[in-house]
Every structure is written in C-alpha cells, then in structure tokens.
Amino acid sequence: MTFSNPLVTQTIRPMGIDGINTQGALPVAAEQSLSVIEASKRLAAYTAVDQNVKLEHRVIGIGSGSTVPYVVERIVQQGKESNKNRVFIPTGFQSKELIVSSGLNLGDVDQYPTIDVTLDGADEVDHQLNCIKGGGACHLREKVLAEAATTFILVADYRKNVEFLGTNFKPGVPIEVVPFAYAKVLQNLHQVIGSPNATLRMAVKKAGPVVTDNGNFVIDAPFDRKFMEEPYKIMAKIKMLTGVVEVGLFCHMAKSAYFGNEDGSVTIKLNDGTVEHVAA
Ligand SMILES: O=C[C@H](O)[C@H](O)[C@H](O)COP(=O)(O)O
Structure with missing residues (x-):
C-alpha cells in the first residue's frame, strides 16, 4: 500500500488494505482547515495504522483521547471487507462511542483478553518509550488493553516527543x-x-x-x-x-511511538532505541 502524507499532499486518497478506495479523496478545503497540531496527530495516526494494522489482525484495541479518532478514521478507510471479521476493544466510554459510530464491531476485553494490536495516544513519551497517560482519566483501562496486546503502539503530535517525562506536560x-x-x-x-x-x-x-x-x-x-x-x-x-x-506511567510497554511533525514528516521511535523518519 502506498502511504500518502496528508500534510503535504493536496488530497488524501484513502486506499483500503483490501485495495478498495472507500471514501474518495478529501477536499483541499478540509485539509486546509486542520490546525498544524491536528494535522500532526492525524499524520501520526495514519502512519501508525498503515504500518501496524494488517489484514490478519482480528482483535484491535482502541485507545482514548483526541488523536485516536484519526486511528479509527484510517482503519475505516481500510475498507468494509478488511473490517468485517475484526472486533474492536475500547478503553472507555469515548472509544466505545467512536467504534460504534464508525460502524465497527464492538467487543470487550473479557471476551478477548488477547489483542493483536492496541493503538493509543499519550500525554508525553520519553526517549525509552516510557509515557505519561491519563490526561483524559482513561489510563486504567488503557493499561489493561496495552498489556493484553501483542503489539502496543503510541500515536501523538510533536509536542509529546521528549527526552524526559514532565518536560512539556506539566499537570503531572x-x-x-x-x-x-x-x-x-x-x-x-x-x-x-x-x-x-x-x-x-x-x-x-x-x-x-x-x-x-x-x-x-x-x-x-x-x-x-x-x-x-x-x-x-x-x-x-x-x-x-x-x-x-x-x-498513568506506562513503562517498557510500547513497541513504537509515532509523532507527526510540524513539517509533515513523521518520527518513529522504536523500543530498541532506533529512530526512523518518514520524510514529508
Ligand atoms: O486518558 C487519556 C489518555 O491517556 C489519552 O490517550 C492521552 O491523554 C492523550 O490524549 P490526546 O491524544 O488527546 O493528547
């Protein structure tokens, strides 16, 4: 699948992983109405989904916060065929509503205690992929779904990418x-x-x-x-x-963290210490 960087292309052509263009291109006006921070969140989320949510994944954990709706948006763009046999597990009221309103199959962790991949936002992520979560008070269920997942992925905008926790996120x-x-x-x-x-x-x-x-x-x-x-x-x-x-400290749990940057690039930090960049 070809990934189209939504910050630098004029339109997004959301191709499903089953090869179906499910929604058509977004209009340029819709692109321009996104703030840089929102665009960065979406870029991180889209890249993370494209690289980690595969056709064979059947049980998918959906986190909470303002970045996660872009995760669900991209999953929906993978197409009805890809999603018809999948079940999505929420981390709280917000993500449950998101799953239901997106027409995806809702499940619960007590039915599915083993999850293929969980994608979630973060309030801040350090150089070792430790993170602060719970800015939206969802961190208990989020940690359960992170632990239940074979692969746990973080998505965030550039402000969350720090050397040490507490640098930009001050509430604690x-x-x-x-x-x-x-x-x-x-x-x-x-x-x-x-x-x-x-x-x-x-x-x-x-x-x-x-x-x-x-x-x-x-x-x-x-x-x-x-x-x-x-x-x-x-x-x-x-x-x-x-x-x-x-x-709300998640230590040594994430496999990778995706950060959308202001310039339209994506920084991907991996749990082995390597850092990759996807150019704008
Ligand atoms: O309790 C809330 C969650 O941990 C969120 O994932 C976290 O606060 C990040 O949210 P956002 O994507 O809105 O920055």
Missing part, C-alpha cells in the same frame, strides 16, 4: 484512586513519595472531582526530573499505596 502523573482513599493517598504523595504539589483533579462542568469510567477519582502528581529519569521506580512506589488503582 495521573493516578486513579478509589474515592474512600483519596485524602490518604494525597498525604502519602505529599509527605512520603515526593510530589508536594499533587492535587485531586476537579471537573470543569460539574461541581466536585472528575469521576472516571470506573467510578474512581484522579490525582495529578507532578514530579521533579530526578524521578522522571527512572519512571518505573516511582511508578512502582505509587502503585504500592493502598487505594491506588492505577498509575
């Missing part, structure tokens, strides 16, 4: 906690673990805290660089606190 590490334990966990984070500015995440259009798809709260815990140089260690410490359900 998202930590899902059972409501009963939140005050105790906050105190542990402030006084013992090393995050004096950890806070309970508050909702925007609701009074009170954010409540996750699992009925829990989220704490955002910023950490100094020294902790983020070895994120696995701090993740393990946080996870040991009673009341913590999951930590």
Whole structure:
C-alpha cells in the first residue's frame, strides 16, 4: 500500500488494505482547515495504522483521547471487507462511542483478553518509550488493553516527543484512586513519595472531582526530573499505596511511538532505541 502524507499532499486518497478506495479523496478545503497540531496527530495516526494494522489482525484495541479518532478514521478507510471479521476493544466510554459510530464491531476485553494490536495516544513519551497517560482519566483501562496486546503502539503530535517525562506536560502523573482513599493517598504523595504539589483533579462542568469510567477519582502528581529519569521506580512506589488503582506511567510497554511533525514528516521511535523518519 502506498502511504500518502496528508500534510503535504493536496488530497488524501484513502486506499483500503483490501485495495478498495472507500471514501474518495478529501477536499483541499478540509485539509486546509486542520490546525498544524491536528494535522500532526492525524499524520501520526495514519502512519501508525498503515504500518501496524494488517489484514490478519482480528482483535484491535482502541485507545482514548483526541488523536485516536484519526486511528479509527484510517482503519475505516481500510475498507468494509478488511473490517468485517475484526472486533474492536475500547478503553472507555469515548472509544466505545467512536467504534460504534464508525460502524465497527464492538467487543470487550473479557471476551478477548488477547489483542493483536492496541493503538493509543499519550500525554508525553520519553526517549525509552516510557509515557505519561491519563490526561483524559482513561489510563486504567488503557493499561489493561496495552498489556493484553501483542503489539502496543503510541500515536501523538510533536509536542509529546521528549527526552524526559514532565518536560512539556506539566499537570503531572495521573493516578486513579478509589474515592474512600483519596485524602490518604494525597498525604502519602505529599509527605512520603515526593510530589508536594499533587492535587485531586476537579471537573470543569460539574461541581466536585472528575469521576472516571470506573467510578474512581484522579490525582495529578507532578514530579521533579530526578524521578522522571527512572519512571518505573516511582511508578512502582505509587502503585504500592493502598487505594491506588492505577498509575498513568506506562513503562517498557510500547513497541513504537509515532509523532507527526510540524513539517509533515513523521518520527518513529522504536523500543530498541532506533529512530526512523518518514520524510514529508
Ligand atoms: O486518558 C487519556 C489518555 O491517556 C489519552 O490517550 C492521552 O491523554 C492523550 O490524549 P490526546 O491524544 O488527546 O493528547
């Protein structure tokens, strides 16, 4: 299949992997209306799908966030024939709606505990492919689907591509906690673990805290660089606190991370330390 870079071509010709042009080319006006960041997200997502979602893949995990809709868009472009025998597993309410509204087959991880490939966004990814996730409070289910997958792939725009976590993403590490334990966990984070500015995440259009798809709260815990140089260690410490359900640090899980760049190129970081560039 030929990959058409959607940032530098005037039109996208979405060819399905079954060889069917399912949607025709997007109009130039639609291209131009995308911001650079949105275009970068889409470029990362399209490239990741083209390189990792193969005809033989039958069970596919779909992550959460604002980059993932482009993943689903590209999968749909692979054609009805490619998708008719596939099942798609969501990481939460948003991705469930996305799968259903795109006309794809919905499944659940309790039916399909082994997933061929999961694609997901990230809040930030470091040089070893460790990442922060949970900016949308979905990281518990996201981690389950990442662990269940034979191949776990990250997609993001250029702002997420950093040497060390916490460089651009400042709210901190998202930590899902059972409501009963939140005050105790906050105190542990402030006084013992090393995050004096950890806070309970508050909702925007609701009074009170954010409540996750699992009925829990989220704490955002910023950490100094020294902790983020070895994120696995701090993740393990946080996870040991009673009341913590999951930590939004995904360490040594991704096979590769795709970053769409401002100039229309794509940077692909692999878990063996190599970095590839797809030119604009
Ligand atoms: O909880 C949310 C997820 O971890 C998202 O994948 C993450 O926040 C990245 O989202 P976005 O693609 O919108 O930057």
